[in-house]
Amino acid sequence: MPRQKKTATKPAPKKRKAAIKKPARKRKSPAKRPAKAKSPVKQTSPKKRRFKHGTVALRNIRKQQKETKLAFAAAPFERFVREVGQEYAEDLRYSADAIKMIQIYTENVLVDLFRDSIAIAVHCNRQRLFPKDIQLARKIRNERF
Numbered sequence: 001m002p003r004q005k006k007t008a009t010k011p012a013p014k015k016r017k018a019a020i021k022k023p024a025r026k027r028k029s030p031a032k033r034p035a036k037a038k039s040p041v042k043q044t045s046p047k048k049r050r051f052k053h054g055t056v057a058l059r060n061i062r063k064q065q066k067e068t069k070l071a072f073a074a075a076p077f078e079r080f081v082r083e084v085g086q087e088y089a090e091d092l093r094y095s096a097d098a099i100k101m102i103q104i105y106t107e108n109v110l111v112d113l114f115r116d117s118i119a120i121a122v123h124c125n126r127q128r129l130f131p132k133d134i135q136l137a138r139k140i141r142n143e144r145f
Contacts, residue, residue: 114129117137
């Protein structure tokens with residue numbers, strides 16, 4: 001006996017139960033309603049522009065990479081340098097250029113460390129930076145501490 005092709009059929013519609021009708025509410029005519037106080041017409045400004053996820057972050061990164069100013073504020077960094085210097089010797093004096101050079105060097109070292117740490121995180125198929133990435137980067141560089 002040859003096989004017969006099955007065709008799709010629609011299921012039979014279900015019977016609905018008879019709905020109980022509610023009595024219709026009487027509506028007030030517009031003439032009987034109390035008049036509403038008209039408020040002044042509001043000027044609607046155009047909607048704020050929404051960017052795709054990450055677009056603004058990338059724009060901020062590009063902007064900060066173009067800047068040449070230092071990342072740390074000068075006064076707190078100077079206080080920090082003087083505090084660390086007090087641990088080694090009393091009555092140390094620093095010139096303004098020396099503190100600026102220390103700050104530039106410190107920021108360059110940190111940027112390189114973060115760059116290496118991010119490369120390690122990407123190697124692990126992660127987008128987030130963990131302390132273990134920074135520790136591994138320092139270990140590879142043979143840094144103290």
